[in-house]
Amino acid sequence: MTVFHCSACGTAMTPELTELTAVPDVSDDERDRDRETRRAPSTVPLGHYAIDPEPWGAPYVVQDDQGSPKPAQSRGFLVCGEEGFVTSAGTRQTVLVHPDDAASLRPLPDWARSRGCCGPSGDKGLNRSCPCGAPVATLAADCYGPCELHLDPVRTYAFSW
Numbered sequence: 001m002t003v004f005h006c007s008a009c010g011t012a013m014t015p016e017l018t019e020l021t022a023v024p025d026v027s028d029d030e031r032d033r034d035r036e037t038r039r040a041p042s043t044v045p046l047g048h049y050a051i052d053p054e055p056w057g058a059p060y061v062v063q064d065d066q067g068s069p070k071p072a073q074s075r076g077f078l079v080c081g082e083e084g085f086v087t088s089a090g091t092r093q094t095v096l097v098h099p100d101d102a103a104s105l106r107p108l109p110d111w112a113r114s115r116g117c118c119g120p121s122g123d124k125g126l127n128r129s130c131p132c133g134a135p136v137a138t139l140a141a142d143c144y145g146p147c148e149l150h151l152d153p154v155r156t157y158a159f160s161w
Helices: none
Strands: 002-006 048-052 060-062 084-088 094-097 135-140 148-151 156-160
Touching: none
Parallel strands: none
Antiparallel strands: 002 156, 048 094, 060 084, 094 148, 135 148
């Protein structure tokens, strides 16, 4: 079992979680069809976590092939900047958890980096903080992308037993 803590203050941010061997696949077919939230189900089930080996979120770099762009990050969507389609050059090894497994995390003041249609898109960088105020995670929970919470591997740490 593993509990994730804030590196700034040591506060436990999650309950005991069990590691998954890989990041689960997500399907666009599983979106909330009653249109209440229009969100996909969480990438990671409650009570579990997975380590995402791929880059996630900001910063972004321009993709080489603008004619056949790829999603900006795994399980993500196309992102177009001023110079064209971009790909993530963000942090690798983020810890994916179900958003409800880190219920004490809060949006940054003034909802900084939390823009989106039906929820935060997660493409602007850290947008959730520990109760102590330290930015520690990125929530992606908009209607057109995945629903997942990425704990920053430097701003958080794991305690396992």
